[in-house]
Amino acid sequence: MKKTLLSLCSLIVLTVSFNFTTVVTAASNYNGHWEDHNSVGQYGMDQMMLDMKSKGNQVTVEVSNDYFIPFEDSRESFKNSVGRMRSSVVNGTVVFNPKGQASFKYKDEYNNGQMSIQMQNDGVKITWTGKEVSEFSFPQGTFKLYKKINVGAAEMEKLGTFLSNFTELNLDEFDAKRVNNAELIRFGVWHNYINNFNSRISISNGKLYILKTHVEASIQKYFNIQFRNHHSVNGFKFNGKGYIFDGADGMPVYYVRAQDVFDLGQNKLRVRGVLFDADSPSTEMVSEVEAVVKKVKVQNNISYSLVTLKVKR
Numbered sequence: 001m002k003k004t005l006l007s008l009c010s011l012i013v014l015t016v017s018f019n020f021t022t023v024v025t026a027a028s029n030y031n032g033h034w035e036d037h038n039s040v041g042q043y044g045m046d047q048m049m050l051d052m053k054s055k056g057n058q059v060t061v062e063v064s065n066d067y068f069i070p071f072e073d074s075r076e077s078f079k080n081s082v083g084r085m086r087s088s089v090v091n092g093t094v095v096f097n098p099k100g101q102a103s104f105k106y107k108d109e110y111n112n113g114q115m116s117i118q119m120q121n122d123g124v125k126i127t128w129t130g131k132e133v134s135e136f137s138f139p140q141g142t143f144k145l146y147k148k149i150n151v152g153a154a155e156m157e158k159l160g161t162f163l164s165n166f167t168e169l170n171l172d173e174f175d176a177k178r179v180n181n182a183e184l185i186r187f188g189v190w191h192n193y194i195n196n197f198n199s200r201i202s203i204s205n206g207k208l209y210i211l212k213t214h215v216e217a218s219i220q221k222y223f224n225i226q227f228r229n230h231h232s233v234n235g236f237k238f239n240g241k242g243y244i245f246d247g248a249d250g251m252p253v254y255y256v257r258a259q260d261v262f263d264l265g266q267n268k269l270r271v272r273g274v275l276f277d278a279d280s281p282s283t284e285m286v287s288e289v290e291a292v293v294k295k296v297k298v299q300n301n302i303s304y305s306l307v308t309l310k311v312k313r
Contacts, residue, residue: 030054030096034124034145035262043078043312044069048143050117050124061104062091063115063126065138078312088138090115090128110136122265123147146262146270156258159271162304163291164255165222167275167311168194174309176223182233184223188215189236189243191222211242224296224305253278256289267295268307275311287313 030052037047047066052059069084070077077083090111092104100119106112113130127142151159166174169190192200192214200214212230219227230238237244258273275287292307 030059030119033148035148036143036145039310040067040069041073043073043075044083048126048145050126050145057095058093059096059102060091060093061102061115061117062089063128063138064089075313086135088136090138106130110134111138113138113140122263146264149261149263149269151261156261159261159269159293159304160256160258160273162222162293163258163271163273163289163306163309165191165195166306166309167256167289168253168278170251170254171309172311172313174306176305176307179223181227181229181231184219184225184227185215185230185233185236185243187222188218188227189245191218193247207244208247209242209244212238215243221303222306224294254287264292269293269295269304275313287311 031054033049033051035047035049037045040046045066045068049064049066051062054060065088067084067086068081070081071083088110090106090113092106092115094102094104094117096102096117096119101117103114103116105114110133111130112133113128116127116129118125118127123144123146125142125144128138128140130138130140132138132140166187169187171187189210192210193208196214200210202209215230216227219225232238235245254275255278256273257276258271260272262270262272264270269292271289271291271293273289275289289309289311291309293304294307296303296305
């Protein structure tokens, strides 16, 4: 990640939904932190969190909801935490049954209802039924939350490095289910231009050239896709064996520092972190980053493939 380049093509971002089968277990671990959140507008968020701690057969439970919309939904208000903010909390003590189910009633000046909890192999499902008497009341509905896990410093750094391969190309939004061939080709070429220039890029008559096999290898490595559908796209001419193109430099490079990891089940992880300037890593973060990656096994080693990416610049 030594060179810089002009912005890679804008990629379409769409929400990815996962269908999880509800599987309960009597041996669930009731200690930990679970959460989920959704974006509101460009910079706002709606976050649901669950914290549980067991002592004997009893488990103390705290469920909170935080909602924030920056003033005028602007980046500056987002960075300075200026805007409309509200929080609500319900808590209690429960005993889970053998199916991993529990519930408790809660009442205060803003809430009067019941919280039901269902442990699942890939997370926790919570349901709140109660009257919303004010904007500070806990929202009614059923929510799926995912457990925060400790992957260790080395793995956290590995995840940040993996995601930096996309943000260094100024790739801000990505959905693997919607990506097209042209977008994959552009990634395969530019990734090698930045990271493997001396070993994979040749120069002839003022033009740059890369073999299609190198493009295929990068697409396989980062997206777990066996790519063969080669053709010319805007800025990249395919000659049957590889791509002829012009280089591009001049824009700053941004890397990812991974901070939190959540287990989504099915070998998928949600990674949250921050974007920082590669030339000034000690300065304040540039943006927040959220991604979903999937663990893949490559020659007895665990690697990742990108599922979704969202950068709030």
